[in-house]
Amino acid sequence: MTRGFEDLGYARPDTDREARMGLPEVVYGPGKTSEQVIGVVRSLLAGNEGPVLVTRIDPDDAAAVTAAVAGGRYDPVARLLVWRPAAERPFEVVVVAAGTSDGPVAAEAAAVARAIGLRVREVHDVGVAGVHRLLAVVDELAAADAVICVAGMEGALPSVVGGLVGCPVIAVPTSVGYGAVLGGVTPLLAMISSCAAGVVVVNIDSGFGAAVAAHRMAVARR
Amino acid sequence: MTRGFEDLGYARPDTDREARMGLPEVVYGPGKTSEQVIGVVRSLLAGNEGPVLVTRIDPDDAAAVTAAVAGGRYDPVARLLVWRPAAERPFEVVVVAAGTSDGPVAAEAAAVARAIGLRVREVHDVGVAGVHRLLAVVDELAAADAVICVAGMEGALPSVVGGLVGCPVIAVPTSVGYGAVLGGVTPLLAMISSCAAGVVVVNIDSGFGAAVAAHRMAVARR
Amino acid sequence: MTRGFEDLGYARPDTDREARMGLPEVVYGPGKTSEQVIGVVRSLLAGNEGPVLVTRIDPDDAAAVTAAVAGGRYDPVARLLVWRPAAERPFEVVVVAAGTSDGPVAAEAAAVARAIGLRVREVHDVGVAGVHRLLAVVDELAAADAVICVAGMEGALPSVVGGLVGCPVIAVPTSVGYGAVLGGVTPLLAMISSCAAGVVVVNIDSGFGAAVAAHRMAVARR
């Protein structure tokens, strides 16, 4: 096992990850100073060839970072910074959102997926309380290589979708809603308990995690 | 306010409840000895005119009670004892169960509803992972005066039903499933968080509660 | 199944819901931009004939929306926007609040109920720690078609009301209180566990959900 990382003191960017996993390390923005983000991004750009991303970064911090490291593009809805987006692979992900309020999480999923080379389509506001809206797009879903289902409140969407398509269904609970939604814990538990077999789940509000999960499926297709 | 109860020492059967609410007090079986159940049933039969029920009573206890108090009929699936079932009202409840394993809870809902004078139809195994099964019965549901939705796991059924019909939807979470289902807490929270407006919820596994909720709707129809 | 929705990209207003359920889709305000709310409201006004509502919308957003879409009326206590309120049906709901601090949730229940055509009476501050205040209004409650009980802290009010009246009792837990109230989870669990048979429950602070639940009972009365 080679060294495979740079030691910046406050961080050890994993420059070996691209070789192991087909994707450079992604930087999680919260809790890091702009200086730390800049240092890690420079290290990752130098040590890898693929896309470099910073997630969940606020506009001000993003401006500071892109001023220091050229070539970055910021998506304010997805709160995502991207350098060197990957070329598109022939692997299509459909990002389905239950409600309009789930939009920012769906946007993160779509933006990350595009940045790391997946083909993306988005379908919004097809929650199960008007299930005909979902049935109207079944053919689109069935044609996908993977479906990312973003839903808050009771998190029922992946169960219905999971029964309609045979491809992977990646469920993303959101913190949308109030009261018994418990900040997203309820849709998380509901999705994990789904009666639709083989639905898989990532963290609350983690559009990012869902996109990388889809990437894993794409790279596994040798 | 009149006295309105009998004092048996260990219990005070509420003989006034039929006048206040249109339904005699119902006996909750667990935690009571057969002797206590017998005493309370006798008091309620004497002090009311309507149906007298004991819920969640085991076959052995039920046999002891029916031996002591004539006229009781026991339903072993619903674990329900009934004396003097009510005449049927023109109020139809459809009991919908998501899975076959939810059957006993659905059976309690149906048996209690019939005993207290509601017209009942049952539809089983229309979980959302095969949503075409549910869509095939939409007309039956839309013709109901109220729908009782029984579901475990992620508890998604009431959200879909709630978006298909305008009548009351009473959701009953069940303890069916394992792991993240948390003994029914997950479908309970999910149903409370339903994106379908106006869905109402009763306790986990409480087919009884759902049936009485429907009864309240029926009696309110003056 | 007809198409039944408009595709705005970020939203798919369900223009078929009025036909299915007797009430147009209601817009949940949080997490949507004013532009999105305006677009959805326009679509719903065009695609339905009944009342159009936006819930939980702040005064500033409400002002932006009403400036763009004429005819809307804003209720700042209930945080509710209404266009085309429905004509009153002969179905009376009594909204009962346990404490003065539960007022805003009760206000949402009352305002939504009126906007969708229910007759409403309000009774405030009849918490169970002074039960004579509640007993003084028993006749009003007993005359209702449905009672909405709004209570925080230990959420005991629906249990007492549920034992006093035979009509439907819709319990709304509130997040009023501190400590062991757990932001409303405690009264939610308490109401679900009510010893009064047939009490039904909606989400924490959801005056909206309770009003629509009452509407379902009203429309079921054919």
Next chain:
Amino acid sequence: MTRGFEDLGYARPDTDREARMGLPEVVYGPGKTSEQVIGVVRSLLAGNEGPVLVTRIDPDDAAAVTAAVAGGRYDPVARLLVWRPAAERPFEVVVVAAGTSDGPVAAEAAAVARAIGLRVREVHDVGVAGVHRLLAVVDELAAADAVICVAGMEGALPSVVGGLVGCPVIAVPTSVGYGAVLGGVTPLLAMISSCAAGVVVVNIDSGFGAAVAAHRMAVARR
């Protein structure tokens, strides 16, 4: 500070407690062998002058212990063993139980209270779903020195009682019920959140704790 205990190896009976608190140490039965219980009881009988109690002990273990240590009396409903019950003080506790199923916990409260010298009255089955049953005994409650309220499910009884009397109200949540009752956690949280000022709470099913709390009030009356 004197030594004040005996060292049995597996246990250190606190022979000083009677002097400090006016009541000898009480033995908690579960998790101890009969031999250990016998040893501790003998030590406490020798080192104190007042009543010696073992709580939550099964009939078989109780028989073994009373065979070895003369003078013990066993109450199988309360699962309590008592030696040298105290003379009655002029301090009256009314034990109020919400339902018949709460009986065993109420029995423990009453039996322990009597054994340690309190005057006890019991009132059963006055749950809030038939509040007239409770109002019928208000005068009895108002005459008490303290009221112990035993209730499961939503645990509403102490809130109503707490608003009716000015004396201490000690709430005992029970594990009676199912589903959202969460084994008694729901009534515990509800009682802690009570809107009736100054209600105090002990552990789930702890009739014992409530009785000793009342004893503290009695001894404080110098």
Next chain:
Amino acid sequence: MTRGFEDLGYARPDTDREARMGLPEVVYGPGKTSEQVIGVVRSLLAGNEGPVLVTRIDPDDAAAVTAAVAGGRYDPVARLLVWRPAAERPFEVVVVAAGTSDGPVAAEAAAVARAIGLRVREVHDVGVAGVHRLLAVVDELAAADAVICVAGMEGALPSVVGGLVGCPVIAVPTSVGYGAVLGGVTPLLAMISSCAAGVVVVNIDSGFGAAVAAHRMAVARR
């Protein structure tokens, strides 16, 4: 049962409570407008003879209220408004706080207790990690009619105190601390689980509840 309340529309002050319980209703400040507080305070001053209190009220609201209703005194640490404090009874409460950070909760307990006529002593910073500080005040505690124990973090103080004195021990968990303290839920559960028999517990941060609990003990002493 007489009427016993005034109907202000938004509130029904319980003017009968002083007769039933020996203490007028206390106003809980949060969630009420200054106008509502003013109205309720006026009603309570007119309908009772004893002390009138508003708890948890911020300085600005307190200033508005005292400007409108003469005779109120505001304690900014306890966040308490008081009119007509009661004459002192011969019942002494010792308020013991585990840490300096628990001070505001202890201050509420002490201020409310004094306002409703109890004699109060305060002992601060005697947490169990330096148990000699507590042992140094044992005689003071043993001389009390009741001890109020205020503690956050692990909430161990009432267990130690409960083993040192025979009088009532009222435990108040606080939200002081971080992480596993869970906003006070951990000391709440710990205090409820106390190995010291007969310790009773009130809500998190509820110095108010503890003071009223002590008042109940005082009035019970006829």
Next chain:
Amino acid sequence: MTRGFEDLGYARPDTDREARMGLPEVVYGPGKTSEQVIGVVRSLLAGNEGPVLVTRIDPDDAAAVTAAVAGGRYDPVARLLVWRPAAERPFEVVVVAAGTSDGPVAAEAAAVARAIGLRVREVHDVGVAGVHRLLAVVDELAAADAVICVAGMEGALPSVVGGLVGCPVIAVPTSVGYGAVLGGVTPLLAMISSCAAGVVVVNIDSGFGAAVAAHRMAVARR
């Protein structure tokens, strides 16, 4: 949408699922009588062409079912019944278990995966407390099309594996362990919170869910 199911009264086997998803419906054993299982299996065998499975069925029930429906094979460790296992696809899943005690869950994952046509390799007892055991099999993992990680206790295994391979990592929390493991909730939450990007999670102890998730990935590979 065609009918696509058979109505057995107590069940509605989804005979259309194989067409929609590439895999017939799978029968969840618990909560169903042997007669119900027999009926559903017969319906699924008749209505589909692919493998028919019953999960989590006890030996006695399995014997009753296989006696009635020929051709079934029972795996007692995986508690799985299989008819008509599918031909193997060129998609290899490596099932990795953290500890020997996780064996039964890993066995279910492997047995289901094989029955539905996946190629399976198993690696046991490579928990992270002896990480060299895991590093010794990195090449095997890196060659897989998907890795199923089965782990209880703190559920750390998928995080380490997820950082070593680029293919999909499906995490299965188990209920192995005690205390803070909370019956598998802790590893579930930990896996959902994994710092390794793109790890996906299924329900506690659900080897079945993980296998079907892998199947979805295999069928998506057109």
Next chain:
Amino acid sequence: MTRGFEDLGYARPDTDREARMGLPEVVYGPGKTSEQVIGVVRSLLAGNEGPVLVTRIDPDDAAAVTAAVAGGRYDPVARLLVWRPAAERPFEVVVVAAGTSDGPVAAEAAAVARAIGLRVREVHDVGVAGVHRLLAVVDELAAADAVICVAGMEGALPSVVGGLVGCPVIAVPTSVGYGAVLGGVTPLLAMISSCAAGVVVVNIDSGFGAAVAAHRMAVARR
């Protein structure tokens, strides 16, 4: 990194652990067949020189294992099997238990500690409700190299001990108690929240974990 393990198929005993950590791998009994335990024990005896332990093994399984692998000694209270106990190091651990019912967990801590070479003293029943019992042994505690505190219920003991001694205090929450104890979660959270600085905590009922933690402290003393 050498291979360092044996591959038994169902298990990979970590034969390198003794070199890395100074202690061979310990076998966790539950969830393993006797055959599996036998195989792992043989492998560990062959691949290491130090003590080999099996924890939480029932008498029947222990008998089967010791019949197959000579030299094992079984402790039925601690449910521990030991081969080749280590020679005693000059490092003394005092195991302090709050109550007699905590005995079995304390026994596991003591038995494991002795088997791995620590000197052990045991002090039982020094719970904080009779704090003089604890103060009587302060000198013993202060002379220890580490103190293991075993306590259930509110778990207060380590806070008091942690304030009395400067050496390491390892807290072990137990599942002793009922209701709000939540199976040991309450003392776990309380101990983690301890106001005594530097107290450390292991899993509920894990006498084993505490003993190994002490061993780590002993071996670190070079």
Next chain:
Amino acid sequence: MTRGFEDLGYARPDTDREARMGLPEVVYGPGKTSEQVIGVVRSLLAGNEGPVLVTRIDPDDAAAVTAAVAGGRYDPVARLLVWRPAAERPFEVVVVAAGTSDGPVAAEAAAVARAIGLRVREVHDVGVAGVHRLLAVVDELAAADAVICVAGMEGALPSVVGGLVGCPVIAVPTSVGYGAVLGGVTPLLAMISSCAAGVVVVNIDSGFGAAVAAHRMAVARR
């Protein structure tokens, strides 16, 4: 037992703690006014000889305190105030952080440890998703007297470290992350459930607690 504290009214600084435990009392900043902190610091400086620390104090408060009490040094990352730092002992602690975002907690651990006389080395960003970064520092870890592992999210780092070294491993869960991390409760439970034997845990974000735990190990080395 001597008096051993000063009574400031609002606080009782424990001036005896240095004698009992080898370290003066440490001041927890939150919830105290600057005046209170100043008073306590002065008392501790006068009553002890060793280092005096204030933890979790904001820059403004720190400035006020250092202006009043000379000689204090403030570390803004660790939010720590120190007077009279201790001379370094020959006991080396390695503070290992899983991610850059865990930096502030690691900084508190390191700063407190240095202030109380431990030798400290810091290693950042060696999370288990790139385990080669951790393996690169194994020799450093193995040479330590104790390792403090700081990690958020799933909290897996201490399990891997605990299997690599024989010395004490003190795990510090952090609140870094979102969703299922539950503010640090998930890594707390995961660390408590660690499969690496003898790992011990302190409170969420408590770098302070970990440092003092290491100090206990150092002083125990006589």
